[in-house]
Amino acid sequence: MPYAFNRFGKVTVYVKDQEEAKDFWIDKIGFVLKMEQPMGPDFSWIEVGPSDDEFTTLVLYSKEAMEQQKPEAVAHPSILFSTNDIEAAYEKMKQNGVKVEDLLKMPFGTMFSFKGQDGNDYLLREDK
Known part of the structure; x- marks a missing residue:
């Protein structure tokens, strides 16, 4: 079992x-x-x-x-986070000085990479 x-x-x-x-x-x-x-x-x-x-x-x-x-x-x-509003999250993180990559609009979803305080890469993906 x-x-x-x-x-x-x-x-x-x-x-x-x-x-x-x-x-x-x-x-x-x-x-x-x-x-x-x-x-x-x-x-x-x-x-x-x-x-x-x-x-x-x-x-x-x-x-x-x-x-x-x-x-x-x-x-x-490798950590992938989820959000229901990718564009709002993207704009808020940019306003907060987070290093973000361009939004990637793919057939399977929209996402972007961002860097943490130590330069590690993370990914945020929209889940609807």
């Missing part, structure tokens, strides 16, 4: 500066702080998400701490 998976819980993104990453995701992208808890003198467990009601979160984990714990785990994941 297969395991009963019913949704994604957390996606970890390894960041150089947790405070800078938290500010980026909250102030520029519009996410909310879901949890922040110290994990020692040098870093915290920080989770952000699209809304208070959303179950799935991004964990903004210290890249330096993970390199010491498990160096092979630090590769950046």
Whole structure:
């Protein structure tokens, strides 16, 4: 019998500066702080998400701490976010100073790439 998976819980993104990453995701992208808890003198467990009601979160984990714990785990994941209004999201992110690529209108949907505070690439796609 297969395991009963019913949704994604957390996606970890390894960041150089947790405070800078938290500010980026909250102030520029519009996410909310879901949890922040110290994990020692040098870093915290920080989770952000699209809304208070959303179950799935991004964990903004210290890249330096993970390199010491498990160096092979630090590769950046490919993350695709979803929105119901791609043009509004695109304009808001541009206004907030997020580095965005051109909107791509494809037969299967509209999307664009954007860069996080560490220069990592993300994708936002419209789901209707």
